[in-house]
Amino acid sequence: MTLLRPQTTAVPAPFPSVVSQPYWDGLRAHELRFQRCAACNGITHTPSPVCAHCLAEDLTWERSAGTGTIYSWTMVWRPQTPAFEVPYCPVIVDVDEGWQVLSNLIGIDTDDVAVGLRVAVEFHPIADGVVLPYFRPVEKG
Amino acid sequence: MTHHPFHDVCVVGIHNTEQARVLEGHDSRSITRAAGYGAVADAGLTMRDIDGIVGQTGSDLLYEARIGPIWRSMSGLGIPPLLDAAGAITNGLATTVLIAAGSAGVYTDRASTAPWTRPAHEFVAPFGMFTAAEFALIARRHMEMYGTTPEALATVAATIRNNGHVHPDAVYRGRGPFTVQDVLDSRMVADPFHLLDCSMTAEGGCALVLTTAERARDLPHDPVFVLGGNTDHFGPAYQHPPAWDLGGNVRPDLVVGTVGRRAAEMSFAMCGLGPDDVDVCEFYDPFSFEIIRQFEAFGFCGPGEGGDFVMDGNIGPGERFPVTTDGGLMSFSHGGAVVQLLQRVIRGVEQLRHECATMQVLDAEVAMCTGGGAGALFNDVLLLGRSKP
Numbered sequence: 001m002t003l004l005r006p007q008t009t010a011v012p013a014p015f016p017s018v019v020s021q022p023y024w025d026g027l028r029a030h031e032l033r034f035q036r037c038a039a040c041n042g043i044t045h046t047p048s049p050v051c052a053h054c055l056a057e058d059l060t061w062e063r064s065a066g067t068g069t070i071y072s073w074t075m076v077w078r079p080q081t082p083a084f085e086v087p088y089c090p091v092i093v094d095v096d097e098g099w100q101v102l103s104n105l106i107g108i109d110t111d112d113v114a115v116g117l118r119v120a121v122e123f124h125p126i127a128d129g130v131v132l133p134y135f136r137p138v139e140k141g
Numbered sequence: 142m143t144h145h146p147f148h149d150v151c152v153v154g155i156h157n158t159e160q161a162r163v164l165e166g167h168d169s170r171s172i173t174r175a176a177g178y179g180a181v182a183d184a185g186l187t188m189r190d191i192d193g194i195v196g197q198t199g200s201d202l203l204y205e206a207r208i209g210p211i212w213r214s215m216s217g218l219g220i221p222p223l224l225d226a227a228g229a230i231t232n233g234l235a236t237t238v239l240i241a242a243g244s245a246g247v248y249t250d251r252a253s254t255a256p257w258t259r260p261a262h263e264f265v266a267p268f269g270m271f272t273a274a275e276f277a278l279i280a281r282r283h284m285e286m287y288g289t290t291p292e293a294l295a296t297v298a299a300t301i302r303n304n305g306h307v308h309p310d311a312v313y314r315g316r317g318p319f320t321v322q323d324v325l326d327s328r329m330v331a332d333p334f335h336l337l338d339c340s341m342t343a344e345g346g347c348a349l350v351l352t353t354a355e356r357a358r359d360l361p362h363d364p365v366f367v368l369g370g371n372t373d374h375f376g377p378a379y380q381h382p383p384a385w386d387l388g389g390n391v392r393p394d395l396v397v398g399t400v401g402r403r404a405a406e407m408s409f410a411m412c413g414l415g416p417d418d419v420d421v422c423e424f425y426d427p428f429s430f431e432i433i434r435q436f437e438a439f440g441f442c443g444p445g446e447g448g449d450f451v452m453d454g455n456i457g458p459g460e461r462f463p464v465t466t467d468g469g470l471m472s473f474s475h476g477g478a479v480v481q482l483l484q485r486v487i488r489g490v491e492q493l494r495h496e497c498a499t500m501q502v503l504d505a506e507v508a509m510c511t512g513g514g515a516g517a518l519f520n521d522v523l524l525l526g527r528s529k530p
Contacts, residue, residue, distance in 0.1 A: 012266040014263030014264070017263070052390075074278055075329070076269055076330070077329045079269060080270065092278055102382040115285045
């Protein structure tokens with residue numbers, strides 16, 4: 001029984017690309033953003049220069065409601081590097097708009113994690129102005 | 142009779158160097174050279190007979206021996222360059238190709254997981270991802286969809302580790318024997334993977350030599366024929382969420398969770414064989430669940446049946462589909478980023494030569510060797526045989 005918390009030490013910072021920069025800029029503004037195609041309305045993540053559905057190059061950034069469902073999870077007890085405090089819980093979230101994001105789950109006991117849990121995004125700053133999107137369980141509603 | 146040009150290509154030389162957690166006095170280049178020269182000697186050849194080379198340090202090898210100018214493939218290691226080499230031979234670009242791999246002195250920061258397990262990509266590194274976590278996200282979906290149990294995963298791990306336990310050259314020889322309960326009792330690394338569900342880290346080298354079937358007749362060992370092979374890739378490993386259901390726009394029926402199916406079907410079609418014709422399954426075993434997944438993806442059993450398949454007495458010594466008979470990545474060796482990708486092929490060749498000191502599959506005629514896995518978004522397949530189809 002351990003409550004999952006955000007990392008508190010200097011975890012590896014992302015190195016955004018030209019294409020992904022708006023995603024990370026959005027997080028700094030506490031917005032979870034995704035790309036939607038103006039041609040087919042499809043959603044693409046991770047950030048890409050082309051629509052993953054119709055290959056159109058007409059993608060625009062939208063703000064996600066930040067809610068979703070746990071699609072898959074693991075609980076890590078042997079960290080990637082000593083920068084990470086264990087346990088931590090990598091998850092893939094089915095975001096409600098219809099896309100998937102990889103994150104860490106927080107705010108729940110390690111024994112209670114399950115596929116299908118309803119979650120919402122929560123923003124946590126790490127070093128140098130970078131903000132990571134974590135997810136936390138929410139009441140079903 | 143199904144004909145394919147690959148059937149005129151044979152593996153004629155193989156070699157594993159010493160494998161160890163740490164190989165004192167070696168670096169990647171020196172251990173790769175030892176592997177390459179070993180395979181050439183095993184083939185009854187000299188470096189002067191080699192007119193094609195593959196491997197990260199292949200360029201160094203050919204320069205050192207002054208055997209240039211020769212054909213060189215820039216591709217990575219494991220099954221894809223082997224297929225490149227087979228194609229080069231059938232196309233007349235080369236006659237006798239050396240494929241060599243080796244790694245030593247790379248994993249030194251033991252406080253972290255091995256460097257090849259944690260590429261620094263923006264969408265995974267900040268969340269503490271490494272290979273065990275990537276593959277765990279795949280395994281979890283299967284457990285959720287089909288009720289696959291930790292005991293099924295542990296059955297795979299115990300079986301493969303026990304194969305390595307008795308192998309005289311395995312890094313973890315004598316570490317067992319292991320029961321299913323031993324695996325379940327080992328500490329958790331990335332749920333559902335306990336320590337003993339995961340591959341090890343080690344150092345070592347390995348190499349093999351391919352040539353024409355015609356030339357193989359004059360060489361010392363029983364030739365082992367390339368029956369078929371192909372590779373399935375969905376994109377770069379360890380950058381994007383490793384979702385079981387990630388699919389493509391062209392074949393929406395094929396998803397990451399079944400990666401390898403297309404490659405297996407095409408490989409079997411090249412030689413007119415199917416899963417029932419396979420005598421030994423030298424499957425890539427980065428994590429226990431991947432064996433279960435591959436049996437399903439390749440058509441040995443139906444979707445969701447892999448857990449029961451491995452627990453119903455199919456994969457052990459003397460059973461219908463013995464798996465990873467030298468102990469694989471879990472017990473034989475895992476020499477860095479690429480060496481172990483080729484070692485499944487080497488073990489398949491040993492089985493078909495009928496020269497395994499341990500776990501020899503009686504009268505083995507067809508071996509299926511694989512590399513990669515769903516957590517890395519790729520799976521490569523190779524079929525080898527003692528004779529042409």
